[in-house]
Amino acid sequence: MREIIEGRVWTLGRDVDTDQIISGKYLTIIDPNILKTKVLEIGLPEFASQSKPGDILVADANFGSGSSREHAPQALRAAGVGAIVADSFARIFFRNSINLGIPTIEAPGVRAIFDRFDVARIEVRRGTITNVRTGASVSFPPLPQHLIDLLEAGGLVEKVRRELADRPSSQDPVSP
Amino acid sequence: MSATSRGHGATLAEKILARAGGKDSVVPGEIIEGRVDLAMMHEQGAQTVQPFHEMGATRVWDPDRVVIAIDHWVPASTEGAAVLHRILRKFADEVHLPHFYDVGNHGICHQILAENGWVVPGDLAVGTDSHTNMLGAMGAVAAGIGPTEMAAVLALGRLWLKVPTTVRINVRGKLGPGVTAKDLVLRALGEVKTTGATYKAVEWTGPTIERLSMPERLTICNMTTEMGAKCGMVAPDSKTRDYLSGIAKHSMHPMYADPDAQYERTVEIDVDGMPPMVACPYSPDNVRPLPDVAREHVRIDQAFLGSCTNARIEDLREGAAVLKGRRVHAGVRFIVSPASTAIYRQCLSEGLVDLYTEAGAVFTNSSCSACFGGNMGIIAPDEVCASSSNRNFPGRMGPKEGRIYLMSPAATVAAAIRGEIADPREYA
Numbered sequence A: 001m002r003e004i005i006e007g008r009v010w011t012l013g014r015d016v017d018t019d020q021i022i023s024g025k026y027l028t029i030i031d032p033n034i035l036k037t038k039v040l041e042i043g044l045p046e047f048a049s050q051s052k053p054g055d056i057l058v059a060d061a062n063f064g065s066g067s068s069r070e071h072a073p074q075a076l077r078a079a080g081v082g083a084i085v086a087d088s089f090a091r092i093f094f095r096n097s098i099n100l101g102i103p104t105i106e107a108p109g110v111r112a113i114f115d116r117f118d119v120a121r122i123e124v125r126r127g128t129i130t131n132v133r134t135g136a137s138v139s140f141p142p143l144p145q146h147l148i149d150l151l152e153a154g155g156l157v158e159k160v161r162r163e164l165a166d167r168p169s170s171q172d173p174v175s176p
Numbered sequence B: 001m002s003a004t005s006r007g008h009g010a011t012l013a014e015k016i017l018a019r020a021g022g023k024d025s026v027v028p029g030e031i032i033e034g035r036v037d038l039a040m041m042h043e044q045g046a047q048t049v050q051p052f053h054e055m056g057a058t059r060v061w062d063p064d065r066v067v068i069a070i071d072h073w074v075p076a077s078t079e080g081a082a083v084l085h086r087i088l089r090k091f092a093d094e095v096h097l098p099h100f101y102d103v104g105n106h107g108i109c110h111q112i113l114a115e116n117g118w119v120v121p122g123d124l125a126v127g128t129d130s131h132t133n134m135l136g137a138m139g140a141v142a143a144g145i146g147p148t149e150m151a152a153v154l155a156l157g158r159l160w161l162k163v164p165t166t167v168r169i170n171v172r173g174k175l176g177p178g179v180t181a182k183d184l185v186l187r188a189l190g191e192v193k194t195t196g197a198t199y200k201a202v203e204w205t206g207p208t209i210e211r212l213s214m215p216e217r218l219t220i221c222n223m224t225t226e227m228g229a230k231c232g233m234v235a236p237d238s239k240t241r242d243y244l245s246g247i248a249k250h251s252m253h254p255m256y257a258d259p260d261a262q263y264e265r266t267v268e269i270d271v272d273g274m275p276p277m278v279a280c281p282y283s284p285d286n287v288r289p290l291p292d293v294a295r296e297h298v299r300i301d302q303a304f305l306g307s308c309t310n311a312r313i314e315d316l317r318e319g320a321a322v323l324k325g326r327r328v329h330a331g332v333r334f335i336v337s338p339a340s341t342a343i344y345r346q347c348l349s350e351g352l353v354d355l356y357t358e359a360g361a362v363f364t365n366s367s368c369s370a371c372f373g374g375n376m377g378i379i380a381p382d383e384v385c386a387s388s389s390n391r392n393f394p395g396r397m398g399p400k401e402g403r404i405y406l407m408s409p410a411a412t413v414a415a416a417i418r419g420e421i422a423d424p425r426e427y428a
Helices: A070-078 A091-099 A144-154 A158-165 B010-021 B043-056 B080-093 B109-115 B132-136 B146-157 B180-194 B205-209 B214-222 B238-244 B288-292 B314-323 B341-350 B353-357 B409-418
Strands: A004-012 A054-059 A085-088 A104-106 A119-123 A128-131 A137-139 B031-035 B036-042 B066-068 B125-129 B141-144 B158-162 B166-172 B201-205 B231-234 B267-271 B277-278 B287-289 B302-305 B334-338 B384-387 B403-406
Touching: A004 B231, A070 A091, A091 A104, A091 A144, A091 B146, A091 B384, A137 B314, A144 A158, A158 B043, A158 B146, B010 B125, B010 B141, B010 B166, B010 B201, B010 B231, B010 B334, B036 B043, B036 B109, B043 B080, B043 B146, B066 B109, B109 B125, B109 B132, B109 B214, B125 B132, B125 B146, B132 B141, B132 B214, B132 B231, B132 B238, B141 B231, B146 B158, B166 B180, B166 B205, B180 B205, B180 B214, B180 B267, B180 B277, B180 B287, B201 B214, B214 B231, B214 B238, B214 B314, B287 B288, B302 B314, B302 B409, B314 B341, B314 B353, B314 B409, B341 B353, B384 B409
Parallel strands: A004 A054, A054 A085, A085 A104, B036 B066, B036 B125, B125 B141, B166 B201, B166 B267, B201 B231, B302 B334, B302 B384, B384 B403
Antiparallel strands: A004 A119, A119 A128, A128 A137, B031 B158, B277 B287, B277 B403
């Protein structure tokens, strides 16, 4: 995970639930590269075609509420988002997003200091997000060490892979 | 004093998570590694397989603690769904997972867990569906997780959890005729709102909750998900033990909140005189008294009696009592989807399939079906649906403009009869 994340901002409102990020009709799709063409189809329809890698989502409260579908952060990761920042997140989305290695940062008040296409500068360890255009900034409590470790590993898959590799005896092949 | 010593008692969630974490006690905010008692996957588990392999895992920590229940597209309605089912069947064979509820023995995953005794008091249960909270009705911590996280659970048998603060919802009073547990949870949602319990546990307490049956407790715990809660629960009692008697899949370790437990806050609800409630578009917390909405003559195009929230045999009997001797309104499609195949068969033996279909309803096989705009029951953009389900977000049943009103099974049937939102007490 980079110490400083900078990118162009897409703004979103309150309560953007996972149906708005990936509609229920796409849930049988599991290829992230197809999912990314459907991402935010209801919540922000122009995002899929106009976003570029490194762009940052800045949402109001309760981003990612509703279903547990990991398709939502999968699609956003495939679209190359550099970070997802919100006044607050729904809990399963937050876990899924962190587990996939996406810097996911809760910063109350952040939505109010950004307009679309402003540039955000996130200093992860210092715990600040700044609007490069206006100079306005908000601070956020640093992520717990547990989650920093997860992001530094690149996500949960890599973290567990290292853990299992460290104790091969626990993963003997299954006898038929 | 240890670092986690506390000056007050523990909530039910804190008790259960302390056990899962192998600790004497825990405090909110503490991160624990919780040992999982039961892991459940539905179709989303197909996305667990690749990360499981990428982690280098080759076997599941305890195959007798894993349930697979396919429910979203049953039988498969598209090639994509068929592929998801195929991935799960192959994975179950490969890593030897015997508890697979496949087509013909299927049901909505949470109902499968409940009616087969897979979650018992004191458990930590996780599932790849957001409404896993429903199993908190057993006096357990039951939470939804994503498929990558499930891969780690299958490999390790545990996951990290931040111990949540607890919101208590304390309920007194008597639910009147035609007023149900669904109306109670909608009323609570109107007060707690969709973010009021985010990251938190919800503990239902009070004399009204003690009087609720297990199916009713399943309904109110189910919709703690809509409050943003990590889990929602009811303390176990003799009803819990009776329900699980003979079906519990593993041993119970019932836990109870201490009398001096510290709650983040307590929401007091008195249901005496409470009318039926309805959640209006486009949020489950946009709750109003149903009689007020009925006065506005909200016409409907479709009614849906189904979902993990309200499609148990008790719900379908409740609807049948309203429908008996009446007909579905001309121009209204009425879809009834029981929560499991066992309930479907019970409906057959009680004559409920005849009753519903003679009145003009479509009685489908068990599935999540219309609730999430899946394999059937999609509405058109300018249409309105009365539903016993749990979500009415934009696009939930297909197009983002579609309008969904959430209500009890009795009110759903009343709407199907009148062709507009109607007070079920007028059909007593």
